Amino acid sequence: MLTMADGLKIGIVGATGAVGQELLSLFDQRSTQISELRLMSGPRSAGSTISFRGEDLTVALAAADQFDGLDVVFFSAGAGVSKSLASAAVDAGALVVDNSSAFRMDEGVPLVIPEINWSVAGEQKIIANPNCSTIILLMAIAPLRSLGKIKRIIASTYQSVSGAGAIAMQELIDQTRVVLDGGEAVPESFGHQCAFNVFSHDSDVDGNGFNVEEQKMFEETRKILEDDEIGLSVTCVRVPVLRAHSEAILVEFEGDAPSVEEARRVLSQADGVRIVDDREANHFPMPIESGGEDDVFVGRIRKDAASSNGLWLFASGDQLRKGAALNALQIAERAFS
């Protein structure tokens, strides 16, 4: 069987976006063996050139006839593009790793965080990458299941602007300059000013008052943990941070919460988790430190003061890496191992 070491034929749909660019940087960092790299995008960026390993590659217009011969195709160009093109990639014989929300809740499509539920991937030809906030939450939470059954998770997020793409990251930078210079912010990527502000997540709000990001975290958590009873109660908020999401998380167990020491031990042994929990130095997970890193940082581990079954955590992870491109690449690495 073909493995990563043989050098894969890789396609990226959405190569010029923030996640696509992060994938290319991860290929270098992880010395991914590539025998062919086909970069694709929508009409706006098609025709542009991206330099990779000394070669200038032209970005092709993503289309159904572009997948012939590819082993794996990473989709990160939005749910619409995935829905219209993923089946063509599968028909061409490729494994599709889809970073959009298009197939996440489809019954036949595994939703995978390799450290947590690789076993469900099977021989499926489409594997979905969970939402970034879900990945960062579950990387911090899932290892704790060995210490007791989790009944409910209550979380508030501090989400970076990178979830809205490279344009939003540039907008935070440009808009911050404008505001510092006394000018007026003109929001484009979001409905509101992002510089020096905090606002409710920029996804549609349903009749019950929850936005789509919060609903995704709820549904995806249940699917990944294979637990239809687990409660999830979350508020998703954007903060003026470039590329790492943070989350304040209260985990409620069926019985008494594990001790801080037990939680720390289990988390310190978990792949992809780094403990940052120095109470004396007041040093806990921060986006300026988790940004650009592969691990999800976890700290502020403490027993809830108002219940016997609660354990608080604070997590921070790079939205573009473990929250998107890294998790997708890890899926491909396992599939071709």
Add this chain to the structure above:
Amino acid sequence: MLTMADGLKIGIVGATGAVGQELLSLFDQRSTQISELRLMSGPRSAGSTISFRGEDLTVALAAADQFDGLDVVFFSAGAGVSKSLASAAVDAGALVVDNSSAFRMDEGVPLVIPEINWSVAGEQKIIANPNCSTIILLMAIAPLRSLGKIKRIIASTYQSVSGAGAIAMQELIDQTRVVLDGGEAVPESFGHQCAFNVFSHDSDVDGNGFNVEEQKMFEETRKILEDDEIGLSVTCVRVPVLRAHSEAILVEFEGDAPSVEEARRVLSQADGVRIVDDREANHFPMPIESGGEDDVFVGRIRKDAASSNGLWLFASGDQLRKGAALNALQIAERAFS
């Protein structure tokens, strides 16, 4: 009895700080009648000049012999200064409104948010102003008690840098410029970079893992609501915002949570609360809008998805106004009404 309309003799200890400056601006905005204004500070700012209503006032060094004849003295120069000088102000016959943490938990000292518990103020000569995060939390929560008994409050904060004073606000501005220009941030007011970052609140962390800010919110909430059984479970976090704190709040009732409509009705009738809760426009409380305003903004009112007794809110209020100077001035206004 002396009333506000007679023109009070007012002292401010900490006149050059962020809260002191805010008080002066509120005097103008509220047309406070003042027959004498005595500005005081620590040695660093003593001797400086502040212009107020066309007069240049010299800031005196705060000392025990500076309070003669004053009707009210506002203290906002830290707990140490309050502890050493408040009794001298009381001895001189003044009402002390203390914005520090010095006396908040003293049994004989009322801890007052006028809209919530003015009745406890009595004839006391020292009245303590609660912590800013407590005030903003309780302004959003207290009105809901008419709809059912509150059992527990779970909150995560998004706190502005102004809580650390005017210097910290300038530091966020200067540091943001440095980072935008590719330089390295040199944190001074906080242990960590504040520009484009999020970090656990900069107060000491105890053996149970809670920081002092979280403990304050816990203790002060119980004192103000006069409920020793109410649970409070909170994570306090700083965000790169200048002057308004925001909080994601899950209120748990003894019985079923009230409906969204009931909560909205009660909150819309509450003094000092403004509802900002437009789901369709995705417009909810934001620090760039609550900053500079007197009201605490409340929105994202929705029933918890994972319990029958939970109601979510998102609140945002100006840390320097209702969180500090405005609440203190309102206390004086009621005392001399």
